[in-house]
Amino acid sequence: MAFFWKRPRASRLAGKKPLSKQNSQIELTIPTHFRCPISLDLMKDPVTLSTGITYDRESIERWIRDGNETCPVTNQVLTNFDQIPNHMLRKMIQHWCVENQAHGVERIPTPRTPITSYDIMEICSKMMDSASKGDGKSCLDLVEKINVWAKESEQNKSLIKDNGLGFVLAATFEAFSGLSFEKHKDLLKEILLLLTWMFPLGVEGRSKLGSTQSLRCMTWLLSIDDLLLKKSCALTLKELVSTDQAHVKALIDIDGLAEVLINLINTPDSLSVKKSSFSVIYHILSTQIGHKKLSSKFLELGVVELSLEDLVEADKGLSETVLGVLDRVLDSREGRERVQKHALAVPLIVKKILRVSSLATDFCISMLWKLNKNSDGGALVEALHVGAFQKLLLMLQVNCGEETKVKATELLKLMNQYKNKLECFDSGHFKYLRKSY
Known part of the structure; x- marks a missing residue:
């Protein structure tokens, strides 16, 4: 380990010429016993373990926090984790720093x-x-x-x-x-x-x-x-x-x-x-x-609109939480009506299926199921238009919760009732189903 110090140029006012290129850089080597065996950097707060080896406090604390129970140098099992300050070595390091201040070395302050x-x-x-x-x-x-x-x-x-x-x-x-x-x-x-x-x-x-x-x-x-x-x-x-x-x-x-x-x-x-x-x-x-107590109040304050707005560009963590909120909102008739009126609701729900996480997918399937339960089928037709069928079909082929799989199967059965009403939907996709819907 070495410090490299570039000698400053002489002041113009002093009328001195700059140093030659060959002498413009001096290599300063840190004494080996001043370096931490872990980081190989100059020790700021040297402490000694029960094995007699000295380390920089920050480095050895990080080593112990990571779950290690041995001395990094000797590989001996530590009988205790006591860290005894090595005041003599610290003073030697500080003295060395002072001696080399002209080379750009800063004095290490006495640690707390x-x-x-x-x-x-x-x-x-x-x-x-x-x-x-x-x-x-x-x-x-x-x-x-x-x-x-x-x-x-x-x-x-x-x-x-x-x-x-x-x-x-x-x-x-x-x-x-x-x-x-x-x-x-x-x-x-x-x-x-x-x-x-x-x-x-x-x-x-x-x-x-x-x-x-x-x-x-x-x-x-x-x-x-x-x-x-x-x-x-x-x-x-x-x-x-x-x-x-x-x-x-x-x-x-x-x-x-x-x-x-x-x-x-x-x-x-x-x-x-x-x-x-x-x-x-x-x-x-x-x-x-x-x-x-609070469902209607949240709806009045616009929780559905805010949730769908934030869902557009949400990351994984936010998507899961927002979808969870919307899923709970759909437990009430008022909540279902509010969500169905929003133009982005169904497209966003379908889009998030299989794209965020298994938890987010569970929420999405649950929401589609709640939206179409005892409804006129409007939300289901809209879901078909934005590609819900293919995603639900894939859901049956992947590992997911039993409850989610049951809801996905039920949704596919309901979609079968509307396949002939969709001009842009290829009903031939249904031939790949393993069961008759």
Whole structure:
């Protein structure tokens, strides 16, 4: 490993000539014992393992996080994962850097001491105490300190996640959710930003965030014009409703929820917010109570039109969620009428069959089946015109769920009734069916 330093040209004011081309570059070699055995780069924070081999902290932490339990050099099984700072070697490296500053080498700063489980336990205790007293300023200071720790290294992040801090933050959020939202807005925002990279939380943590007062607070926060806050709130709601239906039941009783979620879909330049919002709507409509209470409201607010509009250029993740929402909408007569009136509905549904994922295909077949159940056949004829027959026929030849296969078979039977009415449809395709439809 070597540094290459190009000698700067002399100042014109000094009247000196530039160096000759032969002397314009100097090769500077890093001493072997200053290099990390893993990255082969100059070590910034040398630490020694139980095997006596020294590595750069960042490199060996990444090695251990990847599931390795041996020393990379000796291949010995590590009896423990303790990383002892090699202060002597670090000072030697820093001294070497200072000596070679003229060659363009920057001095390596003294690394921060990594946090320990004790540090996290201490901050948990302080935060719980401050939260019980309603001291929002102290809690905000502690949250900012945790943020600093998390930004220092991935190891710090892992320790924070593994030592119960997620529950303490969730409990603190619940405590201040019962107080003035606007007064503690900054604290509540910072807590949510921290929690988004701590998911999945444990049952206790989710119960705190999923309480009625916490959910009401998040709904209020979503109405604030702050994209970062919307992202963290929407992601938190998605995490809660996807893990426990009890949180869905608590969420649907909050006033103004439908309007907030529809507004989230319209958030510009934020695909993650859009996905999270559709996911929450999907889980709400998937429950009997949620469908009964909010289905009509979502329809009034234009969820069908928004869904179909976003479906045109949607990626895999968004397509699956949007199709799921539309499938749930079709469970009601009002929803079926709304979808049938939209010119893009049937063509888009047919287009997505076998083009996104097996889950998306299941939703598409289910939607076609619901649209044509007890209908006049208009949607079925339209589906035939845009190539649904060939795709459904292929569905019978590939591996798919039994329920989906049954619905595809039933749709083919219904299509057989309309084959003679289609001028542009080649009824000869039916001869390839294994059964008589």
